[in-house]
Amino acid sequence: MGIFSRMVNLCKADLHGVMDQIEDKGLLLRQHLRDMSCAIGDDEAKLKAFNERRRNTLSSRRMLSDEIQKIDSDLTMAIEKQKDDIARLLIRKIYPMKKHHDELSNIEQELHLQISQLADTIQVQRMEYEKYKLRAADWMQETRRIDTGDNAPGGNQTRWIADELSAEEVELELLQRKDKVLGGNTNE
Numbered sequence: 001m002g003i004f005s006r007m008v009n010l011c012k013a014d015l016h017g018v019m020d021q022i023e024d025k026g027l028l029l030r031q032h033l034r035d036m037s038c039a040i041g042d043d044e045a046k047l048k049a050f051n052e053r054r055r056n057t058l059s060s061r062r063m064l065s066d067e068i069q070k071i072d073s074d075l076t077m078a079i080e081k082q083k084d085d086i087a088r089l090l091i092r093k094i095y096p097m098k099k100h101h102d103e104l105s106n107i108e109q110e111l112h113l114q115i116s117q118l119a120d121t122i123q124v125q126r127m128e129y130e131k132y133k134l135r136a137a138d139w140m141q142e143t144r145r146i147d148t149g150d151n152a153p154g155g156n157q158t159r160w161i162a163d164e165l166s167a168e169e170v171e172l173e174l175l176q177r178k179d180k181v182l183g184g185n186t187n188e
Contacts (some may be wrong), residue, residue: 027144029136036129040122047118052110061104068097149174 071094078087 008156026140033129033133033136034130036125040129041124043118043122043125047115047122048113050111050118054108054115057104057108057111059102061108064097064101064104068094068101071097 075087075090173183
């Protein structure tokens with residue numbers, strides 16, 4: 001069983017090695033940056049939804065507050081005129097409204113907390129994204145410099161990975177790769 005498990009491990013290792021050779025690190029790097037950007041966008045959309053919900057909750061709470069004040073003044077007037085039946089009716093009406101007002105207040109506070117936490121998270125994510133984007137650009141520049149054989153330091157300025165490649169750049173990259181791959185096979 002020991003020999004069989006060692007053979008399986010050897011096959012797995014060879015398969016991982018082949019996959020490493022096939023994968024284009026630059027493409028993977030750009031994809032990871034796009035994924036990070038999408039995640040930040042999703043969090044920003046969530047933040048926008050939280051802010052909208054908080055505005056709606058605040059608006060509802062203010063309207064309810066105005067209604068409570070109106071009923072409270074009506075209740076005071078009913079008590080002053082000794083209209084106990086009307087006062088009881090208004091008390092039954094005002095208590096659930098006050099309870100709902102308190103619930104809206106709690107929801108608003110909870111949303112405020114979530115908004116501030118999410119805003120902080122997004123800020124950290126943006127800083128990390130920019131840091132990784134810059135690192136990726138440096139890595140891509142270094143890789144291009146090595147691939148083209150340009151060993152002069154400080155050749156090209158750092159380029160943002162998130163920028164779209166122009167058609168000319170794509171064609172140049174294709175020609176360089178064809179030259180590298182097919183360079184030794186000129187018998188065709």
